[in-house]
Amino acid sequence: MKKAYLLILIFCSTLLIYANDKHRVIILADMGNEPDEVQQITHMMTCSNEMDIEGLIAVTGKYLRPESKEEYRRVNHPELFIEILDAYAKDLPNLRKHASGWPNPEELRKVVCSGQKGYGIADVGEGKSSKGSKLIIDVVTKDDPRPVWIVVNAGSNTLAQALYDYKKEHSKTELQAFIDKLRVFENGAQDNAGAWICSNYPKIHWIRSNYQTYAYGGPGGTDGDITTNLGPHYWKPYAYSVTGQNEWLIKNVMTDHGALGKVYPERRYHGFRDGGLGFMEGGGTIPWMGLVNKGLFDINHPNWGGWGGRFSANKMPDFWSRHVDIKVDEEKETPFYTYREVSDHWVDLQDGKVYNNNYAPIWRWREAMYNDQICRMDWCVKPFKEANHHPVAAVNGDDSNSIIRISALAGETITFDASSSSDPDGDELIFKWWVYEEVGTYSGKIMISEPQQSKTKIVVPTGAGGKQIHLILEVKDNNAIASLFDYRRVVIDVENIFVKQESVQVD
Incomplete structure (x- = not known):
């Protein structure tokens, strides 16, 4: 039964471009700088069925560079990628029992290489091409319309070299087409090349994270304090400390969880407090984490939020590196523009604590992310019946991974139905509909009527004409191992037309 009135735009979902595709990703990481890089990439391999990994490039950064006092940290270490891929290959037969889409380890080994050997923009220029910079060009220029998500988990001078080389050999139009395919997430501004790139290539899509990037396990609060501000406590029953986090990892990741569990290290390094431990996974997990949930996160809209954080709708000037020496260099490139972090208001329902800060856009998903890690590590060793698997969130019969976008009229009442959502393990499903107000x-x-039922209605406010509303469906399974989540985002564009009506419903 459909109800409609004159001038009403009938409820219809339009999938956003690329929403159903896997995202292409290149990782730049200072492998060997400290153990968190290995933690991050090992974790990523348990999620690798959700993305197309097209480059694993070992690069330099603030701490891993030829000038380091420690010999091991003077050179790049691509072999650490290979060790993780070898472990992944051993666990792959069991991973395939739980999900499809896993990449071939042999193909992944082919995209492992090193980037620039030197530090920062000083190692960019004529005759300084590296295997890493060439790989970036090869990936971006493939006959593939999808953008390339480039994670910079160290310095960005290898990407700077790729841009330098491509510009030298191509027209302005070709260069702009190349830049248009890039979606860069820079973690912590760990060399001076990021500001140089943004200044010299001002149209580049560049996210800079100085805070949220550390919020998977931290951030730790004030500089040097890694024990007192670790965010919401979702590694219970272990203590609220980095030691407690490490004990959680020993149980759920490192012990009896296959070859990947064996190569997953403690983040134990001199200079850290609490027995030499740092908060888990450092700053390099969040930059790729958003790619796991395509029904929630959109790489073209950094302000929409998701597991990868939330950033400004428009690029902002001169968001400096937190590293004083790098900031000095960046001041020579002013103005440069990046998407920068924004804040959320969020209430943690486990203890009622209220957060109003720029870590909350990550912390609000922490329970789901930690449970996801628990269950994916189980997939390395357990049979299907002994593991938990993700529910499938469906909206009005659409159970794809896509973000849904609709048009509506001010004053409408719109019905949404998630009753066709399902769970591969037959678990009870828990529903939650909520409006992402900050977005x-x-x-x-x-x-929202009955926000905890499978069916709900929202009343589009009469004053919402010309505005946009983001409705999130959150589906959680009830499983004793750890509850898993799935999401669907419904983007409602409200027309500048008001028609008084009873309701709009689509069966």
Whole structure:
């Protein structure tokens, strides 16, 4: 039964471009700088069925560079990628029992290489091409329309070299087409090349994270304090400390969890407090984590939020590196523009604590992310019946991974039905509908009827014409191992037309 009135735009979902595709990703990481890089990449391999990994490039950064006082940290270490891939290959037969889409380890080994050997922009220029810079060009220029998500988990001078080389050999139009395919997430601004790139290639899509990037396990609070501000406590029953996090990892990741569990190290390094431990996974997990949930996170809209954090809708000037020496260099490139972190308001329902800060866009998903890690590590060793698997969130019969976008009229009542959502293990499903207020452009309150039922209605406010509303469906399974989540984002574009009506419903 459909109800509609004159001038009403009938409810219809339009999938956003690329929403159903896997995202292409290149990782630049200072492998060997400290153990968190190995933690991050090992974790990523348990999620690798959700993305197309097209480059694993060992690079330099602030701490791993030829000038380091420690010999091991003077050179790149691509062999650490290979060790992780060897472990992944051993666990792959069991991983395939739980999900499809896993990459071939032999193909992944082919995209492992080193980038620039020197530090920063000083190692960029004529005759300084590296295997890593060439790989970036090869990936971006493939006959593939999808953008390339480039994670910079160290210095960005290898990407700078790729841009330098491509510009030298191509027209302005070709260069812009190359830049248009890049989606860069820079973790911590760990050399002076990022600001140089953004200054010299001002149209580049560049996210800079100085805070949220550390929020998977931290951030640790004030500089040097890694024990007192670790964010919401979702590694219980272990203590609220980095030692407690490490004990959680020993149980759920490192012990009896296959070859990947064996290569996953403690983040134990001199200079850290609490017995030499640092908070888990450092700053390099969040930059790729958003790619896991395509029904929630959109790489073209950094302000929409998701497991990869939330950033400004427009690029902002001169978001400096937190490293004083790098900031001095960046001041020579001013103005440069990047997407920068923004804050969320979030209430942690486990203890009622309220967060209003720029870590909350990550912390609000922490329970789901940690449970995801628990269950994916189980996939390395357990049979299907002894593991938990993700529910499938469906909206009005659409059970794809896509973000849904619809048009609506001010004053409408719109019905949404998630009753066709499912769970591969037959688990009970728990539903939650909520409006992501910080993302939408309508500042008033929006009524949701029965937000914890599979079916709900929202009333589009009469004053919302020309605005955008983001409705999130969160589906959680009830499983004793650890509850897993799936999401669907519904983007509602409200037309500048008001028609009084009872409701709009689509079966």
